[in-house]
Amino acid sequence: MSSIDPKSLLPASIAEHVATLSLKGGRAIVVVDAAGLNEQQRDEIKRSIDTALSARDDVAEVRVVLTAERKQRRLIAIGSGKGGVGKSTLTANLAIALGRAGRRVGLVDADIYGPSQPVIFGNQGQKPVARDEKLVPVESAFGIPVLSMGHLVEPGRALAWRGPMAGNALSQLVDAHWGDIDTLLVDLPPGTGDVQLTMLQRFKPAGAVLVSTPQDLALIDAARAGQLFDQAEVPVIGLVENMAGYACPHCGEVSDPFGKGGVETAAERLELPFLGRIPLDLAIREGSDRGTPPAAGDDALARPFHDIAAKVDAWIGATS
Numbered sequence: 001m002s003s004i005d006p007k008s009l010l011p012a013s014i015a016e017h018v019a020t021l022s023l024k025g026g027r028a029i030v031v032v033d034a035a036g037l038n039e040q041q042r043d044e045i046k047r048s049i050d051t052a053l054s055a056r057d058d059v060a061e062v063r064v065v066l067t068a069e070r071k072q073r074r075l076i077a078i079g080s081g082k083g084g085v086g087k088s089t090l091t092a093n094l095a096i097a098l099g100r101a102g103r104r105v106g107l108v109d110a111d112i113y114g115p116s117q118p119v120i121f122g123n124q125g126q127k128p129v130a131r132d133e134k135l136v137p138v139e140s141a142f143g144i145p146v147l148s149m150g151h152l153v154e155p156g157r158a159l160a161w162r163g164p165m166a167g168n169a170l171s172q173l174v175d176a177h178w179g180d181i182d183t184l185l186v187d188l189p190p191g192t193g194d195v196q197l198t199m200l201q202r203f204k205p206a207g208a209v210l211v212s213t214p215q216d217l218a219l220i221d222a223a224r225a226g227q228l229f230d231q232a233e234v235p236v237i238g239l240v241e242n243m244a245g246y247a248c249p250h251c252g253e254v255s256d257p258f259g260k261g262g263v264e265t266a267a268e269r270l271e272l273p274f275l276g277r278i279p280l281d282l283a284i285r286e287g288s289d290r291g292t293p294p295a296a297g298d299d300a301l302a303r304p305f306h307d308i309a310a311k312v313d314a315w316i317g318a319t320s
């Protein structure tokens with residue numbers, strides 16, 4: 001087999017992507033370094049090589065091998081209309097449940113105004129290192145690498161950040177060394193401000209999950225958040241109702257401090273899928289505070305998170 005200088009047989013613009021070109025018995029094997037190329041560029045290069053080499057008398061067959069053909073990492077944003085409805089809790093547990101379902105999941109805590117993922121994952125105090133001017137995510141006990149503003153700045157320090165400064169800081173979290181992670185969940189700041197819109201436009205997520213409690217006010221805000229995703233042309237995977245149905249630890253009676261079923265009704269009205277309901281349970285808060293999110297276990301509290309993750313997993317499967 002003879003190795004040939006690609007520039008001698010191919011146009012310079014194509015040859016620069018060729019790692020090796022060999023020719024033996026009329027068969028040309030071309031290895032292309034496809035790192036950094038999108039699907040369309042890869043197809044064009046493949047076609048150009050095929051056309052250029054097939055036209056030669058000494059070539060009967062052309063084989064093009066693309067290396068570093070990495071699947072694009074998909075971002076899934078978790079948003080809410082207002083703070084405190086359980087967006088961070090859902091993001092962490094969804095990440096763990098999707099990981100257990102076989103996805104390679106990472107988590108970006110973009111909630112710069114109240115980063116809670118380091119506490120939920122029990123890795124607060126750890127500082128991410130930088131390599132080649134990019135951050136290396138912090139590992140957690142559940143196989144989910146995490147990057148949070150909480151790992152970078154002292155609690156409360158980012159509160160005064162606005163627009164560009166916040167946007168740039170968030171970019172560093174997303175554009176980090178995520179390695180072979182295929183699904184990146186992004187815990188967005190609550191609300192529908194500029195930071196969220198910039199974030200959505202800059203790193204267009206493949207889809208978004210909206211969390212709300214069942215009260216009317218939270219629902220109105222959630223609908224507004226839905227419009228934000230619409231505006232950014234990000235499909236909404238569905239809505240989740242959190243803090244529905246409180247089981248009294250003494251008598252077991254279930255009450256609904258924030259109402260019940262409101263999110264499902266709102267999902268119907270907005271013509272969006274309803275992904276599931278998470279009960280209001282002290283153990284969920286305690287688990288989050290302790291760094292042991294319920295989805296990492298197998299008991300009844302893990303189930304709603306795994307059921308929601310199964311729907312998100314199916315959505316990913318259907319859209320990739």
Ligand SMILES: Nc1ncnc2c1ncn2[C@@H]1O[C@H](COP(=O)(O)OP(=O)(O)OP(=O)(O)O)[C@@H](O)[C@H]1O
Binds near residue numbers: 080086190281
């Ligand atoms: N289903 C639940 N049952 C009991 N406590 C919950 C539940 N969901 C969330 N919590 C608790 O409610 C508080 C707020 O939740 P969380 O931080 O997830 O909300 P958030 O929407 O991300 O808020 P923020 O945007 O302010 O960060 C936390 O203390 C959390 O542990």
